[in-house]
Amino acid sequence: MPQKYSQAKALWAITRASFKAIFAHPTSVVFSLLFPIIFILIFGAFGKDGAPTFKIAFAPGSDSTNDYYKDLRFNPTLKVARYTDQGQMNADLEKGALTAVINIRQVNDSLRGAKLVVETRSTSAAGVSFFQLKNILDYHRLSVEKKMSSDKNEYVHLAQPVISEGKKYRxxxxxxxxxxxxxxxxxxxxxxxxxxxxxxxxxxxxxxxxxxxxxxxxxxxxxxxxxxxxxxxxxxxxxxxxxxxxxxxxxxxxxxxxxxxxxxxxxxxxxxxxxxxxxxxxxxxxxxxxxxxxxxxxxxxxxxxxxxxxxxxxxxxxxxxxxxxxxxxxxxxxxxxxxxxxxxxxxxxxxxxxxxxxxxxxxxxxxxx
Structure with a gap:
């Protein structure tokens, strides 16, 4: 009796052979498995939780002993750059590589006592990122004042920012x-x-x-x-x-x-x-x-x-x-x-x-x- 041809076995044999052929070429393994993993690792490393980051620098002589400074340093969206050359800092600010330069100084008010004045300097090259940074600075102002006292005195004053013309970065x-x-x-x-x-x-x-x-x-x-x-x-x-x-x-x-x-x-x-x-x-x-x-x-x-x-x-x-x-x-x-x-x-x-x-x-x- 001639044995009946099994389409199911033929299908299984072709499928198994094709599957083996895929793994016979390392190129398939690399492009199908390795590169997606690499992409996931790389794109997964972007920032923190997808939040925007702002690169800032503190001006030479800026007060770093106060609570406001410490609050800013612990903000994950702020990346603090350190400069030994002030000319390089100004150059980065002009071309938009820095969002702002911040100067924190302590002043004595004859009526209210000591308070902090926060001065910010930016350029038009920073674009809308500076205005987003202003909201962060104001949030930390409120946070520090809440910790320092329950009265309505102003302990942290955000001075009017100085925005100069920078290189237009398209x-x-x-x-x-x-x-x-x-x-x-x-x-x-x-x-x-x-x-x-x-x-x-x-x-x-x-x-x-x-x-x-x-x-x-x-x-x-x-x-x-x-x-x-x-x-x-x-x-x-x-x-x-x-x-x-x-x-x-x-x-x-x-x-x-x-x-x-x-x-x-x-x-x-x-x-x-x-x-x-x-x-x-x-x-x-x-x-x-x-x-x-x-x-x-x-x-x-x-x-x-x-x-x-x-x-x-x-x-x-x-x-x-x-x-x-x-x-x-x-x-x-x-x-x-x-x-x-x-x-x-x-x-x-x-x-x-x-x-x-x-x-x-x-x-x-x-x-x-």
Whole structure:
């Protein structure tokens, strides 16, 4: 008797085989399980309970022995910045990096005795965040007065705030440098990695290697063509942002040239990363996984879409070590703050360390066949 064909068994066999095939490729596991977990951890670290935070500083000589000061320090929505350089504090206030500078001083009233006067200084660059901060300061005033006495005397006086004109910080001034870094990162890595991998698999690099042409010239010749193409994208993005979206170029053409030079520096770094990936990848399907493992954390942690200040302090330390963070910071300093490229020595230095490490690895792992 011929055995009846079981559709149920066939369905189970296909389902089981398909399930095994999913886990046969580590790429599926990483993208399906690991990246969602990473996203949850990163976005879950934003602020505290989703509440907005305000960055403030206390003026030099401000009284820190009173209850009002202590109340402010324990408010989770207030992030207190410390400055050793008052000029830097004023510069941050002018560009909106600080919501306000607060000065608390004790004065003696001949009729009511000692009381606290709270003076605040801000700029138009802080926008609506300063008016939200005023409500917090007033809340703490009422809280302290309630603790100090049940009478109606005023023990904490909020002086009329001083608001000066600051640099007008538009959203595009933050977004465009981040998108510039994002575009450079992924476009360069994909372009260089796949180009060199294809040339190696097709034995083109092997033929070049056997020719009298210097190996360094081979790499430079192929790499420069890819980098030049990415540089065109950089120029287009900056010019489009400036002329159509009012992106700030503090010194005009000089700022534009310095942003392009900073982009070339970053492109050279990323070319080395692409060479590493093209050399260690066994198949072309492994290249996207390597690129995303390198690029996605930077996309989320380097101030591309939102400032790194939303993260806790320990995570901000990790963010500061990433090359894309340094690139984004340098470009924003050059474009909006009006600094010159030589003023970004810290960012250039950290990127330089990355370049040395990356190209030391390239020398060890690069394959010509």
């Amino acid at each position: 959203q595009i001034d933050f977004v465009l440098p981040g998108q510039l870094g994002f575009s450079i990162l992924f476009a360069t890595l994909f372009g260089v990695s796949f180009t060199f991998f294809t040339l190696r698999e097709q034995l083109v690099l092997k033929r070049f290697y056997a020719s009298p042409v210097n190996r360094l010239n081979i790499l430079i010749g192929i790499g420069v063509s890819r980098l030049f193409f990415q540089l065109i994208n950089v120029v287009v993005l900056i010019l489009f942002g400036h002329f159509f979206l009012n992106f700030t170029l503090q010194h005009g053409a000089v700022t534009f040239i310095e942003m392009v030079l900073m982009s070339v520096y970053m492109l050279f770094l990323l070319m080395g990363v692409g060479l590493i990936f093209s050399s260690i990848a066994k198949t072309d399907t492994a290249i996207p996984l390597l690129i995303n493992l390198f690029g996605f954390p930077q996309m989320l942690l380097s101030g591309t879409f939102f400032p790194t200040s939303v993260f806790p302090a320990w995570m901000q330390t990790i963010c500061s070590l990433l090359p894309l963070t340094q690139f984004n910071n340098a470009v924003r300093k050059i474009s909006f703050e009006g600094l010159h490229i030589w003023d970004c020595w810290k960012e250039i230095g950290i990127l330089g360390i990355w370049i040395i490490v990356i190209y030391a690895i390239v020398v060890k792992v690069i394959k010509w066949q």
